[in-house]
Amino acid sequence: MTTRITTIYRVKAEAATIEARAQGIAVEQSVEMPVAPIDDPFVLENVLGRVEEIKDLGAGEYEVRIGLASITTGYDAAQFINMILGNTSLQDGITLEDAIFPEDIVKAFGGPNHGLEGFRARVGAKGALSATALKPQGTPPATLARLAYDIALGGIDYIKDDHGLADQYYAPFAARVPVIAEAVHKARAKSGVATRYLPSLNGNLDKMRAQMQICRDNGVDGVLIAPMLCGFAQFQTIKAENPDFLFMTHPSMAGGPMAPAFFFGKLMRLMGSDASVFANYGGRFGYPPQLCKKIAGWCLEESKGQKPCVPVPAGGMELKRVPELLSFFGTGVILLIGGSLLSAKENITAETAKFCDAVRNFS
Amino acid sequence: MTTRITTIYRVKAEAATIEARAQGIAVEQSVEMPVAPIDDPFVLENVLGRVEEIKDLGAGEYEVRIGLASITTGYDAAQFINMILGNTSLQDGITLEDAIFPEDIVKAFGGPNHGLEGFRARVGAKGALSATALKPQGTPPATLARLAYDIALGGIDYIKDDHGLADQYYAPFAARVPVIAEAVHKARAKSGVATRYLPSLNGNLDKMRAQMQICRDNGVDGVLIAPMLCGFAQFQTIKAENPDFLFMTHPSMAGGPMAPAFFFGKLMRLMGSDASVFANYGGRFGYPPQLCKKIAGWCLEESKGQKPCVPVPAGGMELKRVPELLSFFGTGVILLIGGSLLSAKENITAETAKFCDAVRNFS
Numbered sequence: 001m002t003t004r005i006t007t008i009y010r011v012k013a014e015a016a017t018i019e020a021r022a023q024g025i026a027v028e029q030s031v032e033m034p035v036a037p038i039d040d041p042f043v044l045e046n047v048l049g050r051v052e053e054i055k056d057l058g059a060g061e062y063e064v065r066i067g068l069a070s071i072t073t074g075y076d077a078a079q080f081i082n083m084i085l086g087n088t089s090l091q092d093g094i095t096l097e098d099a100i101f102p103e104d105i106v107k108a109f110g111g112p113n114h115g116l117e118g119f120r121a122r123v124g125a126k127g128a129l130s131a132t133a134l135k136p137q138g139t140p141p142a143t144l145a146r147l148a149y150d151i152a153l154g155g156i157d158y159i160k161d162d163h164g165l166a167d168q169y170y171a172p173f174a175a176r177v178p179v180i181a182e183a184v185h186k187a188r189a190k191s192g193v194a195t196r197y198l199p200s201l202n203g204n205l206d207k208m209r210a211q212m213q214i215c216r217d218n219g220v221d222g223v224l225i226a227p228m229l230c231g232f233a234q235f236q237t238i239k240a241e242n243p244d245f246l247f248m249t250h251p252s253m254a255g256g257p258m259a260p261a262f263f264f265g266k267l268m269r270l271m272g273s274d275a276s277v278f279a280n281y282g283g284r285f286g287y288p289p290q291l292c293k294k295i296a297g298w299c300l301e302e303s304k305g306q307k308p309c310v311p312v313p314a315g316g317m318e319l320k321r322v323p324e325l326l327s328f329f330g331t332g333v334i335l336l337i338g339g340s341l342l343s344a345k346e347n348i349t350a351e352t353a354k355f356c357d358a359v360r361n362f363s
Numbered sequence: 364m365t366t367r368i369t370t371i372y373r374v375k376a377e378a379a380t381i382e383a384r385a386q387g388i389a390v391e392q393s394v395e396m397p398v399a400p401i402d403d404p405f406v407l408e409n410v411l412g413r414v415e416e417i418k419d420l421g422a423g424e425y426e427v428r429i430g431l432a433s434i435t436t437g438y439d440a441a442q443f444i445n446m447i448l449g450n451t452s453l454q455d456g457i458t459l460e461d462a463i464f465p466e467d468i469v470k471a472f473g474g475p476n477h478g479l480e481g482f483r484a485r486v487g488a489k490g491a492l493s494a495t496a497l498k499p500q501g502t503p504p505a506t507l508a509r510l511a512y513d514i515a516l517g518g519i520d521y522i523k524d525d526h527g528l529a530d531q532y533y534a535p536f537a538a539r540v541p542v543i544a545e546a547v548h549k550a551r552a553k554s555g556v557a558t559r560y561l562p563s564l565n566g567n568l569d570k571m572r573a574q575m576q577i578c579r580d581n582g583v584d585g586v587l588i589a590p591m592l593c594g595f596a597q598f599q600t601i602k603a604e605n606p607d608f609l610f611m612t613h614p615s616m617a618g619g620p621m622a623p624a625f626f627f628g629k630l631m632r633l634m635g636s637d638a639s640v641f642a643n644y645g646g647r648f649g650y651p652p653q654l655c656k657k658i659a660g661w662c663l664e665e666s667k668g669q670k671p672c673v674p675v676p677a678g679g680m681e682l683k684r685v686p687e688l689l690s691f692f693g694t695g696v697i698l699l700i701g702g703s704l705l706s707a708k709e710n711i712t713a714e715t716a717k718f719c720d721a722v723r724n725f726s
Contacts, residue, residue: 024647031499032527033702038499040506042533047501071531072500076566078592079529082615086526086592089618090642092649136394136401137435138410143403163449164395166442168434170405203439204596205568229441229449231594233567252445255452256619279453284387286455339396 002046003102004067007084010259011062012093022051022064025094028087029068047072063097075108077232077271089257097259101270103305109236111306112274113243116332119275119310122221122246123157123194127331130359131158131312132352133338134180137165141176145183147348151341152187152195154352158334159184160224161200163250173199173211181218193356198248200224205234212242222246222274228253232271239272248312249273261291265298268309275310275334280325283316293328300332310334319351322358335359365409366465367430370447373622374425375456385414385427388457391450392431410435426460438471440595440634452620460622464633466668472599474669475637476606479695482638482673485584485609486520486557490694493722494521494675495715496701497543500528504539508546510711514704515550515558517715521697522547523587524563526613536562536574544581556719561611563587568597575605585609585637591616595634602635611675612636624654628661631672638673638697643688646679652691663695673697682714685721698722 007029013021026049027035038044046069053065073080085096112118119129132151134144148159159180167173177199184197199215201208201223208230215223222245227235229252239247249268254260258267264278276299279285281292296311311329314336325335337355344351370392376384389412390398401407409432416428436443448459475481482492495514497507511522522543530536540562547560562578564571564586571593578586585608590598592615602610612631617623621630627641639662642648644655659674676692677699688698700718707714 028647030527031501032525033498033705037702037706037708040502043499043501047499047533071533072527074529074531074565076529076570078567078589079531079565082526082529082589082592085618086615089616090614090623090648091618135396136406136410138394138406139403162395163445164393164435166437166439166445168437168442170410170434202437202442204441204594204600206600207439207596226441226445229445229594229596231567231592231597233570233592234594234597237567237569251453252449253452253619255448255454256616260453284391285453339400342396343400345400 002069002071003104005070005084005102005105006052006100007066007068007096008098009064009066010057010095010097011064012060013062014060018054018062022054022066025049025064025088026051026066029066029083030072032087070102070105073105077109077236081232085258095257095259096262098262099266106270106305109270110272111269112272112309113239114246114274115307116300116310117307118246119334122196125157128326128359128362129157129310129334130356131160131334131336132156132341133160133162133336134165135162135338135342137162137168138170141171141179144171144176145179148180148197149183149187150349151352152184153191154349155191155193155356156195156352157193158196158198160198160248163200163224163226163252165200166202167207173202174214177214177220178218181220185219196222198222198224201230201238205237208234208238212238222248224248224250226250226252227268227271235271246274247272248275248277250277251279260287261294261298265295269299269306273309275312277312277314277336279315280313280317282321285315289328296329296333308332312336314338319355319358322355323362326359326362331362365432365434366467368433368447368465368468369415369463370429370431370459371461372427372429373420373458373460374427375423376425377423381417381425385417385429388412388427388451389414389429392429392446393435395450433465433468436468440472440599444595448621458620458622459625461625462629469633469668472633473635474632475635475672476602477609477637478670479663479673480670481609482697485559488520491689491722491725492520492673492697493719494523494697494699495519495704496523496525496699497528498525498701498705500525500531501533504534504542507534507539508542511543511560512546512550513712514715515547516554517712518554518556518719519558519715520556521559521561523561523611526563526587526589526615528563529565530570536565537577540577540583541581544583548582559585561585561587564593564601568600571597571601575601585611587611587613589613589615590631590634598634609637610635611638611640613640614642623650624657624661628658632662632669636672638675640675640677640699642678643676643680645684648678656691659692659696671695675699677701682718682721685718686725689722689725694725
């Protein structure tokens with residue numbers, strides 16, 4: 001016996017072929033061979049994918065629902081991705097739009113350690129949160145630390161590494177994290193805000209573990225991680241080993257045949273994202289407003305066994321957009337401002353304060 | 364000072380905006396912030412991406428060449444992916460078509476341990492190679508072992524796990540690999556062919572390491588690995604730790620804004636694929652013949668510092684297509700046959716022998 005994950009694909013097809021295509025997905029994402037020669041009843045009943053529904057969406061598109069046996073995932077994150085999209089990612093005209101997770105899947109992957117409540121509690125906030133990123137890569141640790149200090153003085157809630165800050169010789173993780181953490185912690189005393197620094201994990205699992213230890217040794221209690229770079233199995237491991245940490249997830253390499261709403265709003269959350277960064281509308285990425293609202297809604301919606309994940313719209317954020325974005329998203333959100341803050345140069349503390357005030361005082 | 368990776372993107376744009384879009388990619392994939400406030404000459408000279416060329420391809424498409432500083436990769440595989448595509452994967456209308464790797468990048472990632480020569484040497488072959496996959500998942504270890512035995516008796520060169528065989532309770536890696544390896548090794552004595560079994564690695568880095576040890580303990584000297592599931596940094600680690608092993612790479616989750624020719628023909632090879640499985644033309648995937656030829660060509664082309672990687676066209680292979688495919692691809696290839704062989708049921712040894720004869724005797 002097995003529960004089933006209902007995967008929901010959008011498929012471009014003709015009416016005459018959609019049933020065969022749907023059956024093709026059910027087979028590809030399970031036994032991956034012709035069904036006729038299979039005579040093991042266990043495989044036919046508990047492993048083979050099932051077409052549950054085909055809905056005509058018009059304009060040559062169909063919604064196809066497949067019931068995939070949960071046991072085929074082995075309850076491992078990488079194998080889960082393999083089963084819900086895997087080879088089908090190579091097919092033209094198919095996107096994974098959504099999925100319904102049964103209880104055993106939710107329990108296995110567990111969702112966020114802390115989620116929205118945790119992100120608020122760390123900085124003693126009740127509403128929307130503010131964040132920025134340390135850039136550009138190539139900057140030496142001491143300069144990054146000074147920048148972090150100046151920003152933290154402005155009272156921002158979270159300062160993350162730019163996702164481009166990895167372990168390059170010009171600012172190795174082990175060299176930059178202690179000095180940036182120290183700078184941020186010093187600024188806290190003056191600003192009165194318990195600003196948190198989120199370093200960016202990188203490299204293989206061994207390196208990420210060593211980086212987590214560096215974080216602990218320096219009073220850091222949250223990190224940025226890019227699951228499509230490190231693999232979801234590594235993310236799950238690091239999350240499970242560090243239940244006291246906050247994990248903000250980065251969207252690098254998330255483009256592809258997984259619909260953004262599902263990827264950022266459901267998959268990231270299921271896998272343990274406490275805060276899911278995605279491309280905001282009106283910035284340099286092409287996501288439409290309604291997609292962004294859908295992502296945020298899915299991040300936060302009631303879900304048995306999964307804490308709410310904070311949506312983090314990012315990319316092209318400016319101070320003047322704060323009221324618009326908080327009206328649009330509500331206050332269960334982290335507004336991530338990047339380049340436009342850094343452009344303030346020597347006025348960065350004052351500009352940060354303006355941004356944070358706008359976020360905190362919105363009503 | 365840094366060398367530069369030339370990344371080549373195909374960009375949908377209007378003539379009036381292409382220069383800005385190209386500059387946007389150069390910035391996104393390096394400093395990820397406005398350039399104006401950057402005053403560190405090191406960053407401007409050695410970190411910031413550079414637009415090298417914009418070529419009008421007609422029909423609203425452009426080829427954009429960007430010079431990305433190699434030092435920004437930190438010579439780590441995950442960060443390398445982050446830099447060459449990363450956030451740009453989220454942009455509509457941009458694909459990464461190709462890249463030119465400087466010597467330090469090739470040296471850092473190293474390419475295949477053994478490549479074509481290794482895949483041939485293990486089975487004492489000089490021409491094209493034959494392979495199949497053990498399916499369907501859900502089958503218990505003893506039955507998979509029996510199937511592997513029957514196939515190996517037919518004289519096939521390589522038997523891999525289906526990529527759906529992970530670590531599910533119905534055939535855990537630690538339970539199936541010893542019995543399948545034993546079955547294959549027994550059959551060798553009768554068939555006279557040194558058939559190799561390639562188990563499928565899965566899970567996080569810890570699990571994959573334990574699986575490699577199980578392989579060693581059971582006389583297995585090659586594996587299947589899916590880099591888009593485990594992450595390229597994990598693949599690089601496992602490859603470096605096991606220089607005596609053959610690595611066949613699986614395409615699961617490779618769909619997306621990385622052009623297949625680059626992904627299967629260059630990236631997989633750079634990262635260490637000895638044999639790169641991709642979706643063949645004329646099967647159930649939509650790759651056109653010329654794309655498949657391009658992939659195979661790039662896998663095998665002369666490249667300083669990288670051994671040739673064996674192209675492995677797969678999906679919808681049938682016995683009767685062997686002459687056509689070997690005429691098309693040449694003999695530097697592994698023909699991977701799957702479901703159509705398994706459909707032979709109790710005649711599988713004889714069918715395998717026919718397939719292997721067709722592959723070996725082609726001239």
